[in-house]
Amino acid sequence: MQEKTYQTREFAQVLGISKTHLLRLEAEGKVPPARRVKRGKVEHRYYTVDDIRVFREKLGLPPLLDRRRTQLFLSFKGGTGKSSISSAYAYGLAELGLSVLAVDLDPQSHMTKCLGVETDQSTLSLFEILIEGEDINKAILKTSMPNLDMIPGTLRLSIIESRLLNKDMREFLLKSAFESLQNQYNVIVIDALPTITLLNKNAVLASDDLIVPVLADYLSYDGLGLLFHELARMEKSFAVYPGQKPGGLFESICIFVNQYKKNEIMARENLQSLLAHYKEYLCETRIPYNSKIAQSTAMGMPVLQYDPACQGSKMIRRLINEVFGFERS
Numbered sequence: 001m002q003e004k005t006y007q008t009r010e011f012a013q014v015l016g017i018s019k020t021h022l023l024r025l026e027a028e029g030k031v032p033p034a035r036r037v038k039r040g041k042v043e044h045r046y047y048t049v050d051d052i053r054v055f056r057e058k059l060g061l062p063p064l065l066d067r068r069r070t071q072l073f074l075s076f077k078g079g080t081g082k083s084s085i086s087s088a089y090a091y092g093l094a095e096l097g098l099s100v101l102a103v104d105l106d107p108q109s110h111m112t113k114c115l116g117v118e119t120d121q122s123t124l125s126l127f128e129i130l131i132e133g134e135d136i137n138k139a140i141l142k143t144s145m146p147n148l149d150m151i152p153g154t155l156r157l158s159i160i161e162s163r164l165l166n167k168d169m170r171e172f173l174l175k176s177a178f179e180s181l182q183n184q185y186n187v188i189v190i191d192a193l194p195t196i197t198l199l200n201k202n203a204v205l206a207s208d209d210l211i212v213p214v215l216a217d218y219l220s221y222d223g224l225g226l227l228f229h230e231l232a233r234m235e236k237s238f239a240v241y242p243g244q245k246p247g248g249l250f251e252s253i254c255i256f257v258n259q260y261k262k263n264e265i266m267a268r269e270n271l272q273s274l275l276a277h278y279k280e281y282l283c284e285t286r287i288p289y290n291s292k293i294a295q296s297t298a299m300g301m302p303v304l305q306y307d308p309a310c311q312g313s314k315m316i317r318r319l320i321n322e323v324f325g326f327e328r329s
Protein backbone atom coordinates (compact mmCIF):
# COMPACT_ATOMS: atom_id res chain seq x y z
CA MET A 1 0.00 0.00 0.00
CA GLN A 2 1.17 3.49 -0.76
CA GLU A 3 1.50 5.88 2.16
CA LYS A 4 -1.47 8.15 2.65
CA THR A 5 -1.02 11.81 1.75
CA TYR A 6 -3.58 14.61 1.69
CA GLN A 7 -4.23 17.31 -0.87
CA THR A 8 -5.08 20.76 0.45
CA ARG A 9 -8.87 20.46 0.37
CA GLU A 10 -8.92 17.05 2.03
CA PHE A 11 -6.43 18.15 4.68
CA ALA A 12 -8.52 21.23 5.47
CA GLN A 13 -11.58 18.97 5.76
CA VAL A 14 -9.76 16.70 8.22
CA LEU A 15 -8.99 19.78 10.33
CA GLY A 16 -12.62 20.90 10.06
CA ILE A 17 -11.79 24.18 8.28
CA SER A 18 -12.19 25.42 4.71
CA LYS A 19 -9.43 25.25 2.12
CA THR A 20 -9.39 29.07 1.91
CA HIS A 21 -8.97 29.30 5.68
CA LEU A 22 -6.05 26.85 5.59
CA LEU A 23 -4.32 28.75 2.76
CA ARG A 24 -4.81 32.02 4.61
CA LEU A 25 -3.30 30.58 7.80
CA GLU A 26 -0.34 29.37 5.78
CA ALA A 27 0.13 32.76 4.09
CA GLU A 28 0.05 34.43 7.53
CA GLY A 29 2.71 31.99 8.79
CA LYS A 30 0.36 30.63 11.47
CA VAL A 31 0.82 27.04 10.28
CA PRO A 32 3.81 25.39 8.57
CA PRO A 33 3.81 25.45 4.77
CA ALA A 34 2.50 22.42 2.89
CA ARG A 35 5.05 19.84 1.81
CA ARG A 36 5.92 19.94 -1.85
CA VAL A 37 6.90 17.39 -4.46
CA LYS A 38 7.87 18.02 -8.08
CA ARG A 39 6.33 15.82 -10.75
CA GLY A 40 7.74 16.87 -14.08
CA LYS A 41 7.65 20.64 -14.08
CA VAL A 42 4.68 20.93 -11.75
CA GLU A 43 5.06 21.29 -8.00
CA HIS A 44 2.33 19.60 -5.94
CA ARG A 45 1.37 20.54 -2.39
CA TYR A 46 0.61 17.75 0.05
CA TYR A 47 0.35 16.92 3.73
CA THR A 48 0.95 13.72 5.73
CA VAL A 49 -0.83 12.03 8.63
CA ASP A 50 1.86 13.33 11.02
CA ASP A 51 1.01 16.89 9.97
CA ILE A 52 -2.50 16.51 11.41
CA ARG A 53 -1.27 16.48 15.03
CA VAL A 54 1.08 19.44 14.40
CA PHE A 55 -1.62 21.52 12.69
CA ARG A 56 -4.26 20.69 15.31
CA GLU A 57 -1.86 21.89 18.01
CA LYS A 58 -1.03 25.10 16.10
CA LEU A 59 -4.74 25.80 15.64
CA GLY A 60 -5.47 25.09 19.30
CA LEU A 61 -7.94 22.34 18.41
CA PRO A 62 -8.75 19.85 21.18
CA PRO A 63 -8.04 16.14 20.62
CA LEU A 64 -10.82 14.45 18.65
CA LEU A 65 -11.31 11.91 21.45
CA ASP A 66 -10.59 12.37 25.12
CA ARG A 67 -10.31 8.66 25.94
CA ARG A 68 -9.84 5.35 24.21
CA ARG A 69 -12.87 3.67 22.65
CA THR A 70 -13.02 -0.01 21.80
CA GLN A 71 -15.55 -0.81 19.09
CA LEU A 72 -16.77 -4.22 18.06
CA PHE A 73 -18.20 -5.05 14.63
CA LEU A 74 -20.48 -8.02 15.20
CA SER A 75 -23.51 -9.62 13.59
CA PHE A 76 -24.79 -13.18 13.71
CA LYS A 77 -25.52 -13.22 10.03
CA GLY A 78 -22.57 -13.94 7.76
CA GLY A 79 -21.52 -11.65 4.93
CA THR A 80 -23.07 -8.43 6.21
CA GLY A 81 -19.85 -6.44 5.77
CA LYS A 82 -18.16 -6.78 9.16
CA SER A 83 -14.69 -7.32 7.72
CA SER A 84 -14.81 -5.05 4.68
CA ILE A 85 -16.53 -2.15 6.41
CA SER A 86 -14.65 -2.44 9.73
CA SER A 87 -11.29 -2.33 7.95
CA ALA A 88 -12.30 0.71 5.91
CA TYR A 89 -13.76 2.28 9.05
CA ALA A 90 -10.47 1.73 10.94
CA TYR A 91 -8.57 3.22 7.99
CA GLY A 92 -10.97 6.20 7.93
CA LEU A 93 -10.36 6.87 11.62
CA ALA A 94 -6.61 6.78 11.01
CA GLU A 95 -7.08 9.24 8.12
CA LEU A 96 -8.51 11.68 10.65
CA GLY A 97 -5.23 11.49 12.54
CA LEU A 98 -6.43 9.10 15.25
CA SER A 99 -4.17 6.31 16.40
CA VAL A 100 -6.00 3.08 15.65
CA LEU A 101 -5.53 -0.62 16.39
CA ALA A 102 -7.48 -3.07 14.22
CA VAL A 103 -8.00 -6.51 15.74
CA ASP A 104 -8.96 -9.56 13.66
CA LEU A 105 -10.76 -12.40 15.46
CA ASP A 106 -11.30 -14.47 12.33
CA PRO A 107 -9.06 -17.44 11.38
CA GLN A 108 -9.92 -16.63 7.76
CA SER A 109 -8.25 -13.27 8.46
CA HIS A 110 -10.46 -11.20 6.16
CA MET A 111 -9.82 -7.96 8.02
CA THR A 112 -6.09 -8.65 7.87
CA LYS A 113 -6.35 -9.17 4.12
CA CYS A 114 -8.57 -6.11 3.66
CA LEU A 115 -5.84 -4.04 5.34
CA GLY A 116 -3.17 -5.54 3.09
CA VAL A 117 -1.24 -7.07 5.99
CA GLU A 118 0.81 -10.17 5.12
CA THR A 119 1.14 -13.02 7.61
CA ASP A 120 3.30 -16.16 7.77
CA GLN A 121 3.94 -19.12 10.09
CA SER A 122 5.62 -16.92 12.70
CA THR A 123 2.86 -14.28 12.86
CA LEU A 124 1.31 -13.91 16.31
CA SER A 125 -2.47 -13.62 16.73
CA LEU A 126 -4.85 -13.47 19.68
CA PHE A 127 -4.27 -17.22 20.06
CA GLU A 128 -0.73 -16.70 21.32
CA ILE A 129 -1.81 -13.73 23.45
CA LEU A 130 -4.88 -15.23 25.12
CA ILE A 131 -3.84 -18.89 25.27
CA GLU A 132 -0.05 -18.85 25.51
CA GLY A 133 0.31 -15.62 27.48
CA GLU A 134 2.37 -13.82 24.81
CA ASP A 135 2.74 -10.05 25.30
CA ILE A 136 0.05 -8.30 23.22
CA ASN A 137 2.54 -5.61 22.21
CA LYS A 138 4.62 -8.21 20.37
CA ALA A 139 1.68 -9.26 18.18
CA ILE A 140 1.10 -5.79 16.73
CA LEU A 141 1.93 -5.29 13.06
CA LYS A 142 2.17 -2.03 11.13
CA THR A 143 -0.03 -1.33 8.13
CA SER A 144 1.01 1.09 5.40
CA MET A 145 -1.10 3.76 7.12
CA PRO A 146 1.29 5.27 9.69
CA ASN A 147 -1.17 5.42 12.60
CA LEU A 148 -3.08 2.23 11.84
CA ASP A 149 -1.68 -0.92 13.47
CA MET A 150 -3.21 -4.34 13.66
CA ILE A 151 -3.31 -7.64 15.47
CA PRO A 152 -3.83 -10.03 12.57
CA GLY A 153 -5.95 -13.13 12.34
CA THR A 154 -4.24 -16.44 11.62
CA LEU A 155 -5.40 -20.03 11.15
CA ARG A 156 -4.48 -20.83 14.76
CA LEU A 157 -7.57 -18.90 15.84
CA SER A 158 -9.63 -21.81 14.52
CA ILE A 159 -8.69 -23.88 17.59
CA ILE A 160 -8.92 -21.11 20.16
CA GLU A 161 -12.39 -22.09 21.47
CA SER A 162 -11.44 -25.44 23.00
CA ARG A 163 -8.34 -23.89 24.55
CA LEU A 164 -10.27 -20.96 26.04
CA LEU A 165 -12.64 -23.40 27.78
CA ASN A 166 -10.05 -24.37 30.40
CA LYS A 167 -8.87 -20.87 31.22
CA ASP A 168 -9.65 -18.93 34.40
CA MET A 169 -11.65 -15.76 33.76
CA ARG A 170 -11.95 -17.09 30.22
CA GLU A 171 -14.33 -14.36 29.04
CA PHE A 172 -12.15 -11.49 30.31
CA LEU A 173 -8.79 -12.36 28.78
CA LEU A 174 -9.04 -9.91 25.87
CA LYS A 175 -10.15 -7.08 28.14
CA SER A 176 -7.14 -7.62 30.35
CA ALA A 177 -4.79 -7.96 27.33
CA PHE A 178 -5.99 -4.57 26.04
CA GLU A 179 -5.16 -3.07 29.43
CA SER A 180 -1.50 -3.92 28.86
CA LEU A 181 -1.22 -2.14 25.49
CA GLN A 182 1.76 0.21 25.54
CA ASN A 183 0.72 2.44 22.64
CA GLN A 184 -1.97 4.94 23.56
CA TYR A 185 -4.43 4.03 20.83
CA ASN A 186 -7.42 6.33 20.44
CA VAL A 187 -9.63 3.62 18.98
CA ILE A 188 -9.54 -0.18 18.85
CA VAL A 189 -11.69 -1.67 16.06
CA ILE A 190 -12.48 -5.38 16.36
CA ASP A 191 -13.81 -7.56 13.53
CA ALA A 192 -15.70 -10.59 14.89
CA LEU A 193 -17.04 -13.82 13.43
CA PRO A 194 -20.79 -14.33 12.93
CA THR A 195 -21.03 -16.82 15.81
CA ILE A 196 -21.68 -17.10 19.52
CA THR A 197 -18.23 -18.10 20.72
CA LEU A 198 -16.07 -17.55 23.76
CA LEU A 199 -13.77 -15.39 21.65
CA ASN A 200 -16.70 -13.18 20.67
CA LYS A 201 -17.79 -12.99 24.31
CA ASN A 202 -14.27 -11.81 25.13
CA ALA A 203 -14.67 -9.12 22.48
CA VAL A 204 -18.08 -8.05 23.83
CA LEU A 205 -16.72 -7.70 27.36
CA ALA A 206 -13.67 -5.78 26.11
CA SER A 207 -15.66 -3.24 24.05
CA ASP A 208 -17.36 0.08 24.74
CA ASP A 209 -19.41 0.24 21.56
CA LEU A 210 -21.19 -2.34 19.44
CA ILE A 211 -21.48 -1.70 15.71
CA VAL A 212 -23.79 -4.04 13.82
CA PRO A 213 -23.87 -4.13 10.02
CA VAL A 214 -27.14 -5.53 8.68
CA LEU A 215 -28.46 -6.08 5.21
CA ALA A 216 -31.97 -4.91 4.48
CA ASP A 217 -33.20 -8.49 4.22
CA TYR A 218 -35.22 -10.84 6.38
CA LEU A 219 -32.31 -13.01 7.50
CA SER A 220 -30.35 -10.04 8.83
CA TYR A 221 -33.41 -8.97 10.73
CA ASP A 222 -33.67 -12.46 12.18
CA GLY A 223 -29.96 -12.38 13.08
CA LEU A 224 -30.48 -9.11 14.97
CA GLY A 225 -33.12 -10.76 17.16
CA LEU A 226 -30.68 -13.54 17.96
CA LEU A 227 -27.88 -11.07 18.71
CA PHE A 228 -29.95 -9.00 21.13
CA HIS A 229 -31.25 -12.15 22.80
CA GLU A 230 -27.70 -13.40 23.34
CA LEU A 231 -26.52 -10.02 24.60
CA ALA A 232 -29.37 -9.94 27.12
CA ARG A 233 -28.30 -13.37 28.38
CA MET A 234 -24.69 -12.23 28.67
CA GLU A 235 -25.73 -9.09 30.47
CA LYS A 236 -27.49 -11.18 33.10
CA SER A 237 -24.66 -13.61 33.66
CA PHE A 238 -21.91 -10.97 33.77
CA ALA A 239 -23.73 -8.28 35.73
CA VAL A 240 -22.02 -9.44 38.92
CA TYR A 241 -18.48 -9.08 37.56
CA PRO A 242 -16.37 -6.10 38.61
CA GLY A 243 -15.90 -3.34 36.07
CA GLN A 244 -19.18 -3.97 34.28
CA LYS A 245 -20.97 -0.86 33.15
CA PRO A 246 -24.24 -0.31 34.99
CA GLY A 247 -26.12 0.65 31.80
CA GLY A 248 -25.52 -2.71 30.12
CA LEU A 249 -22.71 -4.33 28.18
CA PHE A 250 -22.14 -1.37 25.85
CA GLU A 251 -22.09 2.38 26.14
CA SER A 252 -23.58 2.64 22.69
CA ILE A 253 -25.04 0.35 20.05
CA CYS A 254 -25.12 1.40 16.39
CA ILE A 255 -26.84 -0.69 13.75
CA PHE A 256 -26.24 0.36 10.18
CA VAL A 257 -27.69 -0.92 6.94
CA ASN A 258 -25.09 -2.11 4.45
CA GLN A 259 -25.37 -2.97 0.76
CA TYR A 260 -28.57 -0.93 0.63
CA LYS A 261 -30.34 -0.84 -2.71
CA LYS A 262 -32.83 1.97 -2.39
CA ASN A 263 -34.57 1.11 -5.66
CA GLU A 264 -35.61 -2.32 -4.42
CA ILE A 265 -39.03 -2.51 -2.80
CA MET A 266 -37.98 -5.39 -0.53
CA ALA A 267 -35.01 -3.42 0.77
CA ARG A 268 -37.25 -0.44 1.56
CA GLU A 269 -39.80 -2.68 3.30
CA ASN A 270 -37.15 -4.40 5.38
CA LEU A 271 -35.73 -1.03 6.33
CA GLN A 272 -39.18 -0.10 7.66
CA SER A 273 -39.18 -3.27 9.82
CA LEU A 274 -35.75 -2.35 11.15
CA LEU A 275 -36.98 1.15 11.93
CA ALA A 276 -40.05 -0.21 13.69
CA HIS A 277 -38.04 -2.44 16.02
CA TYR A 278 -34.57 -0.95 16.35
CA LYS A 279 -35.06 2.78 15.71
CA GLU A 280 -33.13 3.85 18.80
CA TYR A 281 -30.01 2.05 17.57
CA LEU A 282 -30.33 2.50 13.82
CA CYS A 283 -27.83 4.88 12.17
CA GLU A 284 -29.15 7.34 9.63
CA THR A 285 -26.18 6.54 7.42
CA ARG A 286 -26.76 3.68 5.02
CA ILE A 287 -23.90 2.18 3.05
CA PRO A 288 -25.16 1.57 -0.49
CA TYR A 289 -24.37 -1.49 -2.53
CA ASN A 290 -21.17 -0.33 -4.21
CA SER A 291 -19.07 -2.55 -6.45
CA LYS A 292 -15.93 -0.62 -5.43
CA ILE A 293 -16.27 -2.13 -1.95
CA ALA A 294 -16.32 -5.67 -3.36
CA GLN A 295 -13.42 -4.82 -5.68
CA SER A 296 -11.35 -3.32 -2.86
CA THR A 297 -11.83 -6.49 -0.80
CA ALA A 298 -10.53 -8.53 -3.72
CA MET A 299 -7.58 -6.16 -4.09
CA GLY A 300 -6.68 -6.42 -0.39
CA MET A 301 -7.12 -2.79 0.52
CA PRO A 302 -9.73 -0.73 2.33
CA VAL A 303 -12.17 0.94 -0.05
CA LEU A 304 -11.22 4.36 1.34
CA GLN A 305 -7.78 3.77 -0.10
CA TYR A 306 -8.88 1.92 -3.24
CA ASP A 307 -11.31 4.62 -4.33
CA PRO A 308 -11.50 7.48 -1.81
CA ALA A 309 -14.17 9.34 -3.76
CA CYS A 310 -16.63 6.51 -4.45
CA GLN A 311 -20.05 6.54 -2.83
CA GLY A 312 -19.12 3.63 -0.53
CA SER A 313 -16.10 5.53 0.84
CA LYS A 314 -18.15 8.70 1.33
CA MET A 315 -20.78 6.84 3.29
CA ILE A 316 -18.22 5.03 5.47
CA ARG A 317 -16.74 8.44 6.37
CA ARG A 318 -20.23 9.65 7.13
CA LEU A 319 -20.81 6.60 9.33
CA ILE A 320 -17.67 7.46 11.32
CA ASN A 321 -18.92 11.01 11.80
CA GLU A 322 -22.31 9.78 12.91
CA VAL A 323 -20.95 7.17 15.34
CA PHE A 324 -18.55 9.65 16.98
CA GLY A 325 -20.67 12.75 16.56
CA PHE A 326 -17.88 14.49 14.61
CA GLU A 327 -19.16 17.55 12.82
CA ARG A 328 -17.64 17.53 9.37
CA SER A 329 -18.89 16.81 5.90
Ligand SMILES: Nc1ncnc2c1ncn2[C@@H]1O[C@H](COP(=O)(O)OP(=O)(O)OP(=O)(O)O)[C@@H](O)[C@H]1O
Pocket: 077, 078, 079, 080, 081, 082, 083, 084, 085, 106, 110, 192, 193, 194, 258, 259, 260, 287, 288, 289, 290, 291, 292, 293, 294, 295, 297, 298, 312
Ligand atom coordinates in the same frame (compact mmCIF):
# COMPACT_ATOMS: atom_id res chain seq x y z
N1 LIG B 1 -21.69 -2.09 0.54
C1 LIG B 1 -21.18 -3.10 -0.17
N2 LIG B 1 -21.28 -3.11 -1.52
C2 LIG B 1 -20.78 -4.13 -2.26
N3 LIG B 1 -20.16 -5.20 -1.73
C3 LIG B 1 -20.02 -5.25 -0.39
C4 LIG B 1 -20.52 -4.21 0.45
N4 LIG B 1 -20.24 -4.53 1.73
C5 LIG B 1 -19.60 -5.72 1.70
N5 LIG B 1 -19.47 -6.15 0.42
C6 LIG B 1 -18.86 -7.41 -0.04
O1 LIG B 1 -19.61 -8.48 0.53
C7 LIG B 1 -18.76 -9.57 0.85
C8 LIG B 1 -18.97 -9.94 2.31
O2 LIG B 1 -18.49 -8.88 3.11
P1 LIG B 1 -17.60 -9.16 4.41
O3 LIG B 1 -16.61 -10.24 4.17
O4 LIG B 1 -17.10 -7.85 4.85
O5 LIG B 1 -18.74 -9.68 5.38
P2 LIG B 1 -18.58 -10.30 6.85
O6 LIG B 1 -19.77 -9.84 7.62
O7 LIG B 1 -17.25 -9.98 7.39
O8 LIG B 1 -18.67 -11.86 6.54
P3 LIG B 1 -18.42 -13.04 7.61
O9 LIG B 1 -19.66 -13.10 8.45
O10 LIG B 1 -18.25 -14.26 6.74
O11 LIG B 1 -17.20 -12.69 8.39
C9 LIG B 1 -17.34 -9.11 0.54
O12 LIG B 1 -16.96 -9.62 -0.70
C10 LIG B 1 -17.45 -7.61 0.47
O13 LIG B 1 -16.51 -7.02 -0.39
Ligand SMILES: [Mg+2]
Pocket: 082, 083, 084, 106, 110, 111, 192, 193
Ligand atom coordinates in the same frame (compact mmCIF):
# COMPACT_ATOMS: atom_id res chain seq x y z
MG1 LIG C 1 -15.78 -11.28 8.17
